[in-house]
Structures are given as structure tokens and as C-alpha cells.
Amino acid sequence: MRESTKQLGLRIPRDQYNKLQDYAKANEISMTELIISIFDSFLNSHTPGLCPHCNFQNPPDADYCMRCAWALSERAQETKENLLALLAQNPDIMNELMNRFADTEIKKRDDP
Numbered sequence: 421m422r423e424s425t426k427q428l429g430l431r432i433p434r435d436q437y438n439k440l441q442d443y444a445k446a447n448e449i450s451m452t453e454l455i456i457s458i459f460d461s462f463l464n465s466h467t468p469g470l471c472p473h474c475n476f477q478n479p480p481d482a483d484y485c486m487r488c489a490w491a492l493s494e495r496a497q498e499t500k501e502n503l504l505a506l507l508a509q510n511p512d513i514m515n516e517l518m519n520r521f522a523d524t525e526i527k528k529r530d531d532p
């Protein structure tokens with residue numbers, strides 16, 4: 421498990437990594453599956469107008485981000501693919517997602 425996160429270039433603070441690992445164990449899933457579920461929840465929690473690239477809140481009907489020109493509503497699938505590619509190339513963004521997930525999502529799921 422640690423092998424695969426190492427391969428992805430993840431740098432997660434130890435306590436957060438432990439939190440993620442505990443969560444994976446408690447739900448009988450692998451760290452890989454957990455990481456995928458983090459991405460899924462990130463991608464699926466897309467708020468209309470919220471840019472998944474730079475996090476700028478655009479008007480809900482915006483097609484492109486006003487800050488970074490990222491494709492929003494009209495090309496959702498393409499955006500998703502771009503985002504996955506972006507994440508694969510940017511371990512820092514992935515780390516940030518993992519950290520946020522450790523901080524907020526797990527707390528939410530454990531204690532709704």
C-alpha cells in the first residue's frame with residue numbers, strides 16, 4: 421500500500437496518512453481504491469460554476485472559468501479527463517486533495 425503511494429509521489433503528513441489508512445482498513449478497501457474514491461468524490465461534488473482547476477466560483481451558467489479559462493459545464497467529460505491528467509502530472513494537487521479528504525471527508529463520513 422505504501423509502495424503505491426510512494427510511486428505516485430505522494431507526500432502526506434504521517435498522521436493524515438494513518439487516518440487514510442485507518443479509513444481504508446475500516447471500509448475494507450485498499451489505499452488505491454480509497455485514492456480513486458477521493459478523486460471520484462472530488463469530481464462528482466462539482467458545484468455549478470465552481471472551477472475544479474483553480475477553485476474560482478464563477479456564475480453557475482459559466483461555460484469557462486473566468487480566472488483560468490478551464491472548461492466548465494459544457495464539456496464536463498473532457499474536463500474530467502483533463503483533471504485526471506492534471507492530477508497525474510501534479511502530485512502536489514493530489515496531495516492537497518488527500519489532505520483535504522483526510523481532514524474533512526472522513527470526519528463527515530464518520531460523524532455525519
Ligand SMILES: [Zn+2]
Pocket residue numbers: 471472473474475476485486487488489490
Ligand atoms: Zn479556473
